[in-house]
Amino acid sequence: MRVQADPLDDVLALVGTTSSLSAGLIAGGEWAVAFEPPPAVKFNAVRRGRCLLRADGQEFELQAGDCFLLTRPIAFTLASGPDVTPEPAGPLFRAAGEDGIAQAGRGDDVVLIGGRFGFGERAQELLLDALPPVVHVPGASTAAAAVRWALEQIDTEMRDRPPASSLLTEHLALVMLIHLLRLHLAAAPPAGGWLAGLADPVVGSALRAIHGKPAYAWTVADLAAVAAVSRSTLAARFKRVVGQGPLDYLTQWRIELASARLRHGDHTLAAIAREVGYSSESALSTAFKRVTGTSPRAYRAARVA
Structure with a gap:
């Protein structure tokens, strides 16, 4: 893909x-x-x-x-x-x-x-x-x-x-x-993080794939195919360069996208969940709280306040 x-x-x-x-x-x-x-x-x-x-x-x-x-x-x-x-x-x-x-x-x-x-x-x-x-x-x-x-x-x-x-x-x-x-x-590329990943030909390909279709149900195998390397090579190289695994990065980016929609729009949680790749509102809420420490509703309420 x-x-x-x-x-x-x-x-x-x-x-x-x-x-x-x-x-x-x-x-x-x-x-x-x-x-x-x-x-x-x-x-x-x-x-x-x-x-x-x-x-x-x-x-x-x-x-x-x-x-x-x-x-x-x-x-x-x-x-x-x-x-x-x-x-x-x-x-x-x-x-x-x-x-x-x-x-x-x-x-x-x-x-x-x-x-x-x-x-x-x-x-x-x-x-x-x-x-x-x-x-x-x-x-x-x-x-x-x-x-x-x-x-x-x-x-x-x-x-x-x-x-x-x-x-x-x-x-x-x-x-x-x-x-x-x-x-x-x-x-002078940074020593780590997603910006460092952009300068790496293998990790950069996986990053661009994630950003190109964040709602897609990516697997490490899918991303490895995009980068034309093995799953183990991609997983190890992504973790070493970016500081987290490719699927962890995917989750983080999805939550960033969801957070932006919560800050700047009146989308329902169910709609936001579908847009960023979660099958239900509860699935989004679980991932959102795990990453941010708060629920989507509480996050939106705090920004509105």
């Missing part, structure tokens, strides 16, 4: 990924700006020049075309060099004009654009915890061409402000996020 899907696409859709381009920074000479921990996933891209990023006890030399994501609420500093005393970002951005572009130092040697990605309540566990606190993606490589293209389009939209530019830049930012994640996962 060849049923394939994109687990990363599924997870980004499930956690309700949104984006906003919120600010820009022009800087020159000797300068440094200290930023408070952002409340959401923060990104910045260097459009011109170079600068130093200090975050999470690390330093990164950023060149034109480089991007970075902060996947945790950590303070960070952008600077022309290591020995400049930083000034707080708040007053600079409050003094910015209607375009939201702040000025640091003297001149315009360096230009950055920045924004935030918003996620739903399950994003931390499903996605962000598998990423390092700082994701730095160099823009000079051939593989980063799609990121450069997205940034160029964002630049054009922000500069010319044609009709619907805000909506288009938000979609372009999401395109950029997906490419940033792809590049990071290709360069």
Whole structure:
């Protein structure tokens, strides 16, 4: 059975990924700006020049075309060099004009654009915890061409402000996020978890099959056939890479899908059970409580409250 899907696409859709381009920074000479921990996933891209990023006890030399994501609420500093005393970002951005572009130092040697990605309540566990606190993606490589293209389009939209530019830049930012994640996962895949599984040719095939048809009554034999390996090979490799067996992962993903329907819809439990692969409401309730520690009804009631 060849049923394939994109687990990363599924997870980004499930956690309700949104984006906003919120600010820009022009800087020159000797300068440094200290930023408070952002409340959401923060990104910045260097459009011109170079600068130093200090975050999470690390330093990164950023060149034109480089991007970075902060996947945790950590303070960070952008600077022309290591020995400049930083000034707080708040007053600079409050003094910015209607375009939201702040000025640091003297001149315009360096230009950055920045924004935030918003996620739903399950994003931390499903996605962000598998990423390092700082994701730095160099823009000079051939593989980063799609990121450069997205940034160029964002630049054009922000500069010319044609009709619907805000909506288009938000979609372009999401395109950029997906490419940033792809590049990071290709360069430095996590040591474990479903994201690590995507980088494994055998486990990745089984993951895509599960996501392609989560309600199907998969067996380890079915998934092994998709991956073109033996049952024992798939079971051992899946457990080693992802940290749980393939059928345990299937159950976990079904419960994630059911949880999303409970949070965002008025589907009956019986309908949700059928949609995610359970033969009855009671079967769903049993699996749901085993995974989450609460019943579907209690989970829905708590979210409504």
